[in-house]
Structures are given as structure tokens and as C-alpha cells.
Amino acid sequence: MRIVAQGLTYTYNPKSPFASQALKGVDLTIEEGEFFGIIGHTGSGKTTFVQHLNALIKVTGGVLKVGDYDLSDKKCKFLELRSKVGMVFQYPEYQLFAETVEKDVMFGLKNFRKEMKEEEMKAAVREAVEMVDLDYDAIKDKSPFELSGGQRRRVAIAGVIVTKPEILILDEPAAGLDPLGKQEIMALLHSIHGKTCKTVIIVSHDMDEIAENCTRAAVFAGGKVIMEDTPSGIFKRSDELQALGLDIPVTAKCAKILSEHGIGVDTDFTCDDFISKILQKYAAQSGNEGSR
Secondary structure: OOEEEEEEEEEEOOOOOOOEEEEEEEEEEEOOOOEEEEEOOOOOOHHHHHHHOOOOOOOOEEEEEEOOEEOOOOOOOHHHHHHHEEEEOOOHHHHOOOOOHHHHHHHHHHHHOOOOOHHHHHHHHHHHHHHOOOOHHHHOOOOHHHOOHHHHHHHHHHHHHOOOOOEEEEEOOOOOOOHHHHHHHHHHHHHHHHHOOOEEEEEOOOHHHHHHHOOEEEEEEOOEEEEEEOHHHHHOOHHHHHHOOOOOOHHHHHHHHHHHOOOOOOOOOOHHHHHHHHHHHHHHHHHHHHOO
């Protein structure tokens, strides 16, 4: 499902002294199949935008279409839409609530797939739990609170993908994890992207995460999209990003320092590509010196 926003606006507490305009005319297109990143400071409008995508926040100004669903239309089938656009909030492990892992993961099915029989639901839960690399038989009857933090996060993700949404949105999916945990959770999301969810959208403050994983990204500031490009295209504008108070990937910082010393590195800012390009330069330089 393709996502198209045109002139999307939203104001919290309208017609009150506390009115705050969070979106000020967002124009953004996210194509089906992308692994898309959304970047921006707190208050930039990025979270408000993604909460529009499955109608957690209703459209009040502008146009928003998700596939064939026109979210600007009050007659839109919002329940059906929410089964196809899954949302995983920041620290989702804190939102688990059921007595057992199986019941927690099954909750979405009971809301969106009421026609399914109990055995069909259990089979779908098993598939979702195993898709997030957990042992279904070992944990299905356990309380979610008996699990480790990493396992609980995976259970929370299973509870969203169990309905097999076409679009999966995650707010800071690797927040609070150590480097290995971050690597594992991003690998998991790529696996899900390949198997179940056609489009994955991540909201992240971690620029290295965006550089390493996303096909394209958008930068939000002041309620608008001010950049939309590949991560490589965005991070080549490092001065503009830093002027906004945003960070840049470690590779972009290194490339900037090298450039200031007259060494240009044409990289896509992923670690593998950056290291490869540096080694190529070193090998070429060594070869030139050896031929003198």
C-alpha cells in the first residue's frame, strides 16, 4: 500500500489557549516495499504524522491516503485499515498486559480477525512468535513479565505482526538496547520485511540506524518535511542537519573530517561501504607509492 500525504495539518487542543500546531502542511509519499526512516527532534511532528497512518489520530486538515483508504473520508473503514497498518510504540514491552504470552499476542486477532476459530488463532500466534525468533512451546503459557526485556519486546512485536499488516510502523524500535540488541532487533525487522510486512517505517533519533537500514528517509522539523531522500542523499547535507541540531552518523562525521583534510570519500554512509572505500583509497595510494 502506497502512502500519500498532501498538505496534512494537525493542531492539538484547537480553539483553546493551549492550541499547538504539530503538522503544518506535510507532503510525503512512501512507496510500497520501502524500509523508510523518519527523523526529527521531539516536537518536530514525526510521531503525530505516523499516528495518522492507522487513524490513531484522525485527519482534520489536508489529504492522507494509505493504499485505497482515504483517511480524510469519515466513511473510511478504520478498523479494517488498522488491521493492515500495525503500530509498535516506543518501549512496547511496557504495554504487555495479558496473563500469558499466547493471550497477549492473540489480542490483536480477537479485535481484527473475529471470524477466525480458536485453533486458527493459536496457529497464527505460533507463527508470529516463531517469526520473532522465540520458542512458542517454551513461552506460550508464561507470563510476559517472566521474560527478559529483549524477549518481551519481541513478544510485543509478535502481537502486532500476528494480523499480518502490510505496513509496520515502529517508534524507536531499538531504544534502550545495547549494541548487540540493536543489531538483533534490526535484523529481525529486515526478516519481517522480507516475509510478512511489505513496508516498514521506523521513527528514530539514531542516525547510524537510519544509514544502515533504510532505503529512504524524511527529516521533519517544525511540523513539515524539510528533506526527503536516500540516507546517503540526506547525510551529504550534514551541515544543514547539524544546523537543525540533529546528529549525523559516525561515518558521516569521519567523512567530513577526511574531507577537511582533502580526502574525499564517496560513500553511502553504511559502515561496510565506508570501510571498503577507505581500504580502496589506502590500497590505491600504496600502489602509487610502490610504483615510484
